[in-house]
Amino acid sequence: MLKQVTGIQKEMQHLTVVPGTSPSTIQKPYIVDCKGQTDKMTLQRKLEILSDAAKYDVSCSSSGVGRKGDGTGIGNTSAAGICHSFSSDGRCISLLKILFTNECIYDCKYCINRRSNDVPRASFTPDEICELTIQFYRRNYIEGLFLSSGIIHSPTYTMELIYEAVYKLRTLYRFQGYIHVKAIPGADPLLIQRLGLLADRMSVNLELPTAEGLKTLAPNKHRKNILAPMRQIQQGIEQNKEEIVVYKHASSFVPAGQSTQMIVGATPESDYHLMMVAENLYKKFDLKRVYYSAFVNVNEDSELPALPGGPPLLREHRLYQADWLLRFYGFEAGELLSEEKPNFNVLLDPKADWALRHLEQFPVEVNRADYQTILRVPGIGVKSAQRIVRARRNGNLSFEDLKKIGVVLKRALYFITCNGRMMYNTKIEEDYITRNLISVKEKLPFDRDGMTYRQLSLFDDNMVYEWKQAAGG
Amino acid sequence: MEEYYLICEDSLEGIFSGVYDAYLMKMPHEQIHLCLGEDENLRLFAVYRECPVDEVKAAKVAKTVVRRFGQEAYLSLCRAMASPETDKAEAVYKTIVAGLSMKNPMEVMGNLANPYVYRVFELARFVAHEAHFHVEFVRFQELENEILYSVIGPKNNIITFIMPHFADRLPLENFIIHDEKRNIYAIHPAKGDWYLYSGGGEFPEDRLRCSQGEEHYSELFYSFFRSIAIRERENLLLQRNMLPIRYRKYMTEFLMNK
Ligand code: SF4
Numbered sequence: 150m151l152k153q154v155t156g157i158q159k160e161m162q163h164l165t166v167v168p169g170t171s172p173s174t175i176q177k178p179y180i181v182d183c184k185g186q187t188d189k190m191t192l193q194r195k196l197e198i199l200s201d202a203a204k205y206d207v208s209c210s211s212s213g214v215g216r217k218g219d220g221t222g223i224g225n226t227s228a229a230g231i232c233h234s235f236s237s238d239g240r241c242i243s244l245l246k247i248l249f250t251n252e253c254i255y256d257c258k259y260c261i262n263r264r265s266n267d268v269p270r271a272s273f274t275p276d277e278i279c280e281l282t283i284q285f286y287r288r289n290y291i292e293g294l295f296l297s298s299g300i301i302h303s304p305t306y307t308m309e310l311i312y313e314a315v316y317k318l319r320t321l322y323r324f325q326g327y328i329h330v331k332a333i334p335g336a337d338p339l340l341i342q343r344l345g346l347l348a349d350r351m352s353v354n355l356e357l358p359t360a361e362g363l364k365t366l367a368p369n370k371h372r373k374n375i376l377a378p379m380r381q382i383q384q385g386i387e388q389n390k391e392e393i394v395v396y397k398h399a400s401s402f403v404p405a406g407q408s409t410q411m412i413v414g415a416t417p418e419s420d421y422h423l424m425m426v427a428e429n430l431y432k433k434f435d436l437k438r439v440y441y442s443a444f445v446n447v448n449e450d451s452e453l454p455a456l457p458g459g460p461p462l463l464r465e466h467r468l469y470q471a472d473w474l475l476r477f478y479g480f481e482a483g484e485l486l487s488e489e490k491p492n493f494n495v496l497l498d499p500k501a502d503w504a505l506r507h508l509e510q511f512p513v514e515v516n517r518a519d520y521q522t523i524l525r526v527p528g529i530g531v532k533s534a535q536r537i538v539r540a541r542r543n544g545n546l547s548f549e550d551l552k553k554i555g556v557v558l559k560r561a562l563y564f565i566t567c568n569g570r571m572m573y574n575t576k577i578e579e580d581y582i583t584r585n586l587i588s589v590k591e592k593l594p595f596d597r598d599g600m601t602y603r604q605l606s607l608f609d610d611n612m613v614y615e616w617k618q619a620a621g622g
Numbered sequence: 623m624e625e626y627y628l629i630c631e632d633s634l635e636g637i638f639s640g641v642y643d644a645y646l647m648k649m650p651h652e653q654i655h656l657c658l659g660e661d662e663n664l665r666l667f668a669v670y671r672e673c674p675v676d677e678v679k680a681a682k683v684a685k686t687v688v689r690r691f692g693q694e695a696y697l698s699l700c701r702a703m704a705s706p707e708t709d710k711a712e713a714v715y716k717t718i719v720a721g722l723s724m725k726n727p728m729e730v731m732g733n734l735a736n737p738y739v740y741r742v743f744e745l746a747r748f749v750a751h752e753a754h755f756h757v758e759f760v761r762f763q764e765l766e767n768e769i770l771y772s773v774i775g776p777k778n779n780i781i782t783f784i785m786p787h788f789a790d791r792l793p794l795e796n797f798i799i800h801d802e803k804r805n806i807y808a809i810h811p812a813k814g815d816w817y818l819y820s821g822g823g824e825f826p827e828d829r830l831r832c833s834q835g836e837e838h839y840s841e842l843f844y845s846f847f848r849s850i851a852i853r854e855r856e857n858l859l860l861q862r863n864m865l866p867i868r869y870r871k872y873m874t875e876f877l878m879n880k
Pocket residue numbers: 253254255256257260261262263264298299300367
């Protein structure tokens with residue numbers, strides 16, 4: 150670092166790269182001349198149709214694997230993922246999210262691309278996908294490719310097309326950025342295996358939380374067929390880990406792990422049901438992420454709820470908060486909800502809700518309580534909890550210190566003591582605290598008058614990057 | 623009690639040279655302060671002393687910091703020094719003092735109850751965030767000769783923190799990032815090492831003509847940018863919180879809007 154900051158000033162005439170001159174152009178393997186192709190539809194139109202058709206898939210995350218470039222092509226990946234823009238719905242744009250084709254032989258009731266819809270149809274060629282990915286990537290518009298597809302002819306045929314595009318992108322174009330592909334249920338397992346060696350992340354969408362829901366709304370899909378590739382990918386990842394231990398240069402299989410997505414609010418399941426499904430997916434299938442997608446009624450199908458208030462965004466938000474509690478805060482779904490209390494509190498985030506029902510465990514002494522206990526205090530997030538544990542080694546912390554560290558005291562004050570004292574002389578009583586917590590207005594992501602994700606109560610401090618990913622990234 | 627103010631140059635070398643000189647004075651550290659050049663308010667009972675940049679001294683301090691505090695803390699200090707805030711020199715100096723007096727100096731950046739450490743932490747966090755925003759939002763345009771060209775205007779001097787990322791990512795490209803606020807160019811020749819260029823005027827506008835493909839691909843991206851949004855979820859406020867307005871004047875998809 151020191152050397153880089155120091156006067157590496159060059160005279161302009163000695164610069165190796167100067168605009169307006171012709172610097173040595175190095176052969177770039179990823180710039181391929183595709184001009185030979187002619188097609189009736191312009192690339193622009195195709196891109197419009199096939200990104201519009203892909204947008205309901207929530208995942209856009211580019212996280213899970215950090216990989217340096219090898220110097221022979223283009224691209225690398227960052228373990229935390231990188232967002233590159235935000236669309237007008239506030240969701241992160243990280244990957245070029247497109248369908249290979251929006252033709253489909255299936256007729257899922259919730260889907261804009263279903264066979265019975267009269268919508269414009271288009272298909273990319275593998276080279277078009279490669280060209281778009283490379284040219285967008287060079288300009289730092291995107292972090293990589295997210296390729297999904299409607300089902301054309303058969304699942305295996307579709308998977309072959311996807312494979313061809315991804316294979317070209319990785320080998321011919323030497324693209325080393327992030328690739329997320331959908332595994333299509335019912336496709337030849339061999340293809341899934343081969344694709345897994347090229348992709349960073351794979352996902353199979355669960356679509357609906359129950360098998361019955363799937364049966365009514367996606368008559369061509371079966372729960373069994375969805376779980377089979379999920380299991381295959383999970384086993385592939387495990388096996389690959391062992392191989393990599395033995396042979397250092399074995400290529401990695403889906404190194405960024407697999408994810409899935411459930412539609413929320415199209416079928417009558419409770420939040421409890423959804424969380425139990427999610428918990429199972431994390432535990433039994435080792436998923437990296439479960440995404441929740443507030444149902445958008447695009448088809449106005451009579452079998453689907455009308456949702457006059459728009460997509461159930463608050464519910465989706467509560468599910469993400471709870472999902473966070475499962476993955477980073479050591480909570481179990483059964484602690485948050487139950488058969489008797491099957492849905493999240495509309496007014497309170499799930500963590501505060503839990504704390505209020507367990508007041509007997511509070512207040513906790515911040516200077517002594519263990520990390521896991523501190524993590525359960527409303528107003529203290531993962532980063533703050535880590536900072537507390539680290540900072541208190543150098544002496545007892547005061548409320549002032551906690552504030553600097555990023556604790557949201559307005560929320561935490563009912564649940565903690567600092568050196569044996571509470572911040573104010575306050576009642577520890579459920580109704581009283583509830584009223585006070587609710588009066589500290591929770592900042593919601595879709596609250597049109599004053600939301601900031603950065604101030605999200607559950608994730609106190611500057612957890613903005615993680616939030617970007619949660620926000621549909 | 624006499625107070626000493628060492629005036630350092632506003633650079634990593636300048637501040638580390640100051641730290642070295644402060645230690646040379648062999649006086650209680652409370653009596654010594656580091657400040658940056660010009661606009662420091664003069665105090666009546668203080669002695670001001672210019673502190674020249676000395677790369678050997680600076681390198682010694684840097685080495686000590688890495689050895690005693692570790693890479694993570696060193697990076698925090700480097701980041702803090704990229705801030706435009708003038709109290710950074712004092713914060714860095716006193717953080718080093720605090721760290722060296724700790725039982726385990728490796729833990730220095732965890733000691734947030736110390737106001738100087740906290741200040742370094744705060745400055746470094748801002749720099750890290752701004753650098754991260756640039757990794758996300760930098761936009762390259764392709765010039766006529768295939769050079770990728772980007773203009774940025776960061777509050778902190780973050781260019782050296784983002785170059786390694788792009789150099790690793792685009793090894794075969796000639797690319798340039800121009801910090802228009804400081805008039806620094808970071809230049810990466812294809813297959814070569816990147817370097818900084820400053821103080822030599824700007825590239826003339828007429829050399830910055832875009833390639834033919836540029837218009838085509840920026841339009842393609844703009845249409846993708848619009849079609850990927852879900853109308854039923856429109857939320858411009860959320861968009862603004864995630865992507866602050868001040869970045870947009872450098873970003874292709876927002877420039878096309880006009
Ligand atoms: S399989 Fe179902 S969800 Fe997928 S594109 Fe076809 S109709 Fe839509």
